[in-house]
Amino acid sequence: MADPFDVVKGIIDRHDHDRSRLIQAMYEIQDTLGYLSDPILSMLAEGFRMAKSEVFGIASFYPHFHLKARARYTIRCCTSVVCEICGGAGLREAIRRHLRIRDGETTRDGLFLFRPVACLGACDQAPAIKINDTVFGGMTRERIPDLLQKVARNGLEGESA
Amino acid sequence: MTGREFLLDHLAVPGVQSLDGYRRAGGFAALTKALRSLSPAEVRAEISRSGLRGRGGSCYPSGLKVEAMAQAADPERYVVMNGEEGGPGAFKDGRLLQGSPFLILEGILLAGFAAGARHGICIIRKGAKDTRCRFQEAVGQMTEQGLVGTDILGRGFAFELRVEIGAGVFCCGEETALLESAEGRRGHPRVRPPYPVERGFQGHPTLVSNVETLANVPFIIDRGADWFRGIGLPAEPGTRVLSVSGHIRHPGVYEVPTGTPLRRVLELAGGARPGEEIVAVLPGGAVSGFLPARDFDAPVSQEGLERYGTCLSSGAVIVFSDRCCFVQVAQRLAAFFEQESCGRCTPCREGTARLREILEDISGPRRKTAGEGRRDAWREVPPPRPFALLEPLVETISRASACGLGRSAGVAITSALRLFPDEFAAHFERQECPRQVCWK
Structure with a gap:
């Protein structure tokens, strides 16, 4: 598989750094990589130009996001x-x-x-x-x-x- | 076929899921008619005259909503399909979305044409992956055929559509929370007014519509408002699609004209399971009050059910037989609201948790062993004065909460208290479960 960070970058770019697409981007990343790790949240914050705390707030609000490696x-x-x-x-x-x-x-x-x-x-x-x-x-x-x-x-x- | 169950009849047409099949079933006739021979104002008038009301729970007249949109000054307008269905017992929208995606899409296009919107967003809940893929495909096919794009049917009407993943959270069924989540934020409800028709998606006027409401629009435009008014009650014309689940022989989706007695719906679904007797139903899912068996002649309509102290909401009919313990049911409902509360306003966040604690305390395992084995677990919660506490607590939550979730969190529980006082008394005073569900 490609380097996970390239994958994340690609997905963020595809969503044009448009913040209304943030949740869609998070779903895509989770579908390819399994979960949203801490470095990925940082990348998302940078990519969508918002505070990391806000990204974390969103990731922890919706029950479908996983913040830890998840079971198979x-x-x-x-x-x-x-x-x-x-x-x-x-x-x-x-x-x-x-x-x-x-x-x-x-x-x-x-x-x-x-x-x-x-x-x-x-x-x-x-x-x-x-x-x-x-x-x-x-x-x-x-x-x-x-x-x-x-x-x-x-x-x-x-x-x- | 009487045409009185037109939505489910339409879903039953073979092949209606495909674009060709949908055309063969008379699809896009309404859109063609609207674009060729009607002005947006005429389409709006037709929707208003039909008396269509929102099917998502508020029962707000759709005509008024579309008119309000058309009055807005901002030319950038949105139509949002609310497919974020997720309450207990609610699955009819999923069935409509799966059964005939093009019908819903045509409804969105018509709503967009009437309201002067150029953008449509279909939000489909996270769990329904197949439906979402099929929708994406459908939008692709429509774009190819020139039914979505810059010049639809050569009439100069431009409309673009996109399909998004919903958050899969109950509170995002509320329209402003849905918009927050679509904008990429936590799904907290906004303070209304301004309503979404004035300031919605990214500050632009937005028409947020339930799936079933949109499914009705093509039929109204195609067959005319008078045909629609001829079905069901004059005050709330049309049919209602109900998801029936729980202790019933054939759980599933049923459609009846408004005003049909609820008893008839239960008959359609096969009635009670063998050896059981239906005691009560929740006609509108978790946000409605219990309707006891003696009131099953109540009509399926918002106003009709309000007279019986409950509501139809989105039509999630949950059936309870004599096998279930209503204290446990109340506790599960409270737990659901606690889990789904978005946490923004304190009365709802804390109140729903306390509600669940009180009910769990009398129906959970710890009460029975009070003082014995699980000593510390028992000490966590002070000895409750439940009867005294429940009612004021519910009152506080419902009065002080910011959105409909909090306001409706206690409805079912208060109605259960009123209808089954003996059962609650047995739990509270004698620590007994008459149905032997909580403890044997």
């Missing part, structure tokens, strides 16, 4: 009403038990990060979890171990939502 698979589990009344708590317990981690923690092998989040927007498939960008709806706690093992072994490709 982020499991997001909906904690909203609809999933909750359809058995969301059981799902979370099953995930915690299977991965032996607590909320917001990463497994030791760096494979899974578990994050309870607000609504995933998949209420018609409640209860739902989301691994990276794939939604798995209508989950049951019995299916959790199988699913996580399959993802760990084969990745997410070929999985249907």
Whole structure:
């Protein structure tokens, strides 16, 4: 892969240093590099001509940005009403038990990060979890171990939502 | 086909997602009609006459909004599509966006033509990656075909469109917070007035519209305001697209003319699941109040539901059966608002946290073990006087908050307190959960 800093520079240039494009640029950088590291935030601040504190404020405001190296698979589990009344708590317990981690923690092998989040927007498939960008709806706690093992072994490709 | 469920009927047309398919389904007829034979003022008049109201929750007449835009002095104007749908139980906009991207885009073009705007921004929530890619593709195809650009359909109307990633945060559904986020700032709501139609995106007049509202516009222009007025209630004509979820047999998206009893919507969705009974619904998602089973004859409309002390908002119907504990439900709602509060104003940031604490304290695991094993956890929170505290707290949050998020944070909780006092009393006074959800 190209030097990450060139990648970041390229993306900032493509957005014309226009501050209304900052968030779009941050998404692009995160999609290519995985997360927004401290030096990247500095580059963004310089590129968009704003204070670094402001860039940091934006990066920490939106829950989709990661400021630390992230696990290969982020499991997001909906904690909203609809999933909750359809058995969301059981799902979370099953995930915690299977991965032996607590909320917001990463497994030791760096494979899974578990994050309870607000609504995933998949209420018609409640209860739902989301691994990276794939939604798995209508989950049951019995299916959790199988699913996580399959993802760990084969990745997410070929999985249907 | 009666034409009364025109939006979902349109989505059901095979191939309507592609540009050719959309044309075959009668697409762009409205745009052609508007550009060839109508002036912007006539399009505005048609929208006003149709009585279309915003579908995002405020129910503000769209005609007034477009007229206000047209009155603005600044020639640089924007149309922003609000696809930042993200409340619990809300997924109808996603369905519309996915089902017929060109319908929405045509709506944006028509709104732009009527309001004299030259720029359109489609903001689609972060989670919906496929939808966003498809939209980008659709805009590309339209540019190729000369439907977006400097001289649309050879009539000299110029309009450019871009697709952006929304922040995926609930509070950015509020229009000014959405604009802040589109400008590359934290999604804090602005103080209104000035409203976005006067000073919106980067200080220019901006028409912020919900996806479903925009989807209605091509139909109104194509079939005429009189046809539209013939559907549903005279005060709020048209249909409402509802996302039905929760304890229901077939969760999904349903469309009914306004004024249809809510009971009918629940029937359409298959009714209660086997062995359960529906106790209450939240007709407008987390920001509305509970509607108990005895009031299921309430009509699907903003005014109609207000009479029952709740609201339709964006039409996220969440169904609750006798299996769920409403104290736990209230706690989840409070937790949602705490998580999604943008943190700008204190009443909302702190108040929602306290609300969640009080409710968690009576429905979470620690109350049951009070004083035993988890001693320190119990000490963190002073012994609550919950009944005495909840109501004034909700009142404070709703009166002092800067935007709709805070103002509506306590609505569902107060209505739950009013409707299910026994359940709350059992938790507060006897530490029992009648439904055995919180503790067995």
